[in-house]
Amino acid sequence: xxxxxxxxxxxxxxxxxxxxxxxxxxxxxxxxxxxxxxxxxxxxxxxxxxxxxxxxxxxxxxxxxxxxxxxxxxxxxxxxxxxxxxxxxxxxxxxxxxxxxxxxxxxxxxxxxxxxxxxxxxxxxxxxxxxxxxxxxxxxxxxxxxxxxxxxxxxxxxxxxxxxxxxxxxxxxxxxxxxxxxxxxxxxxxxxxxxxxxxxxxxxxxxxxxxxxxxxxxxxxxxxxxxxxxxxxxxxxxxxxxxx
Amino acid sequence: xxxxxxxxxxxxxxxxxxxxxxxxxxxxxxxxxxxxxxxxxxxxxxxxxxxxxxxxxxxxxxxxxxxxxxxxxxxxxxxxxxxxxxxxxx
Numbered sequence: 001x002x003x004x005x006x007x008x009x010x011x012x013x014x015x016x017x018x019x020x021x022x023x024x025x026x027x028x029x030x031x032x033x034x035x036x037x038x039x040x041x042x043x044x045x046x047x048x049x050x051x052x053x054x055x056x057x058x059x060x061x062x063x064x065x066x067x068x069x070x071x072x073x074x075x076x077x078x079x080x081x082x083x084x085x086x087x088x089x090x091x092x093x094x095x096x097x098x099x100x101x102x103x104x105x106x107x108x109x110x111x112x113x114x115x116x117x118x119x120x121x122x123x124x125x126x127x128x129x130x131x132x133x134x135x136x137x138x139x140x141x142x143x144x145x146x147x148x149x150x151x152x153x154x155x156x157x158x159x160x161x162x163x164x165x166x167x168x169x170x171x172x173x174x175x176x177x178x179x180x181x182x183x184x185x186x187x188x189x190x191x192x193x194x195x196x197x198x199x200x201x202x203x204x205x206x207x208x209x210x211x212x213x214x215x216x217x218x219x220x221x222x223x224x225x226x227x228x229x230x231x232x233x234x235x236x237x238x239x240x241x242x243x244x
Numbered sequence: 245x246x247x248x249x250x251x252x253x254x255x256x257x258x259x260x261x262x263x264x265x266x267x268x269x270x271x272x273x274x275x276x277x278x279x280x281x282x283x284x285x286x287x288x289x290x291x292x293x294x295x296x297x298x299x300x301x302x303x304x305x306x307x308x309x310x311x312x313x314x315x316x317x318x319x320x321x322x323x324x325x326x327x328x329x330x331x332x333x334x
Contacts, residue, residue: 031295056299123302131298139306146310225311232318240325 050194051201051208052128060133061217062210065192069177072217076174079224086231087163109151116144124218128199128207134214138221145226149233154241161230166223173220180212250294257294260287274320278313285309 029035042055042063052058060068120140123132149157181192189195192213199206207214264284271277285308292301 054299131302133299136299136302136306139310143306143310146314229314232314236318236322240321 047201050210051199051206052210053202053206054128054131054133056131057127057133057207057214058210061127061207061213062192062194065181065210065213068213068217069181069192072174072177072220075221075224076170079170079228082228082231083163086235088235106151109147113144113147113151116140116147120144120218120222124215125204127214128211129202129204134217135221138218139225141218141222142225142229145222146229149229154233154238157233161226161233163227163230166227166230170220170223170227173216173218173223176216177213177220180209180216184209253294254291257287257291261291263287274316278316278320281316282309282313285312 034040042059046052046055046058050058050062052062117140120137120143122137123140124134124137127133127137145160148160184193184195185191187195194208194210196208199208199211205211261284264280264287268277268281268284271280285304288308289301289305292298292304
């Protein structure tokens with residue numbers, strides 16, 4: 001297929017796509033023109049009923065907590081899938097020599113580790129006050145762990161990225177979510193009901209029991225991402241470092 | 245409800261996204277593409293924050309700066325190592 005023929009196919013397709021796109025865009029409601037009832041309901045009840053300022057997280061970790069549990073187990077299952085595919089029985093490599101790179105990377109990387117972990121902890125802790133929450137905070141904490149490999153090299157990383165320690169942490173995060181839900185059930189309330197929603201609005205304790213749900217999600221996400229990175233590293237990067 | 249002062253900022257954010265998106269497509273070297281893609285992600289974060297969705301912005305930030313570059317970098321390292329092995333270089 002020559003270039004001329006390809007362009008001959010491409011331009012009509014592009015024109016058709018552009019026409020459909022413009023047609024679709026002219027039909028969408030204007031910005032802020034929200035019609036659904038739930039947003040208004042949530043906005044009204046989030047602070048008086050749940051003592052949370054961040055309506056997004058009062059939705060994800062409290063009001064529709066069981067949906068979020070499903071989402072969390074998508075990540076859980078996905079990481080287990082990667083582990084099943086990539087993890088072999090040889091265990092971890094011992095004799096990997098990799099240079100850490102320049103001093104600039106070391107200095108700024110070390111600072112960035114602290115910043116990433118701190119921001120991550122803050123995002124999880126104050127998830128019900130300011131934007132943030134378990135997922136974003138968990139990824140930020142995990143990125144600090146990933147930076148450790150960049151800054152300190154494989155040996156230091158290896159002690160931290162140990163899957164025999166990470167797997168239980170991930171399990172505790174995922175299982176903790178379910179346990180908190182069951183705790184509400186045992187107390188005679190609906191599954192994942194916020195059973196001590198007496199937190200002080202605007203404080204780190206404003207979540208009630210949803211705060212623990214938030215933390216378990218944060219732990220699970222952080223551990224899951226570090227496991228993911230660890231598996232990629234062992235399978236794809238360590239063989240490269242060894243062959244040098 | 246949008247504050248009137250935010251309208252010019254919205255234009256700037258939309259413009260940045262419109263500039264950064266083609267830049268990602270047009271960069272041919274995968275390593276450069278990751279960096280440009282990071283800038284594109286940042287422009288999207290700006291857009292989300294200015295349009296009043298800081299939560300979405302945060303999610304975009306962590307996914308765009310951690311999860312996505314990680315996967316792409318691993319893939320690049322893998323491919324480079326294979327090609328290097330063929331040429332007898334590093």
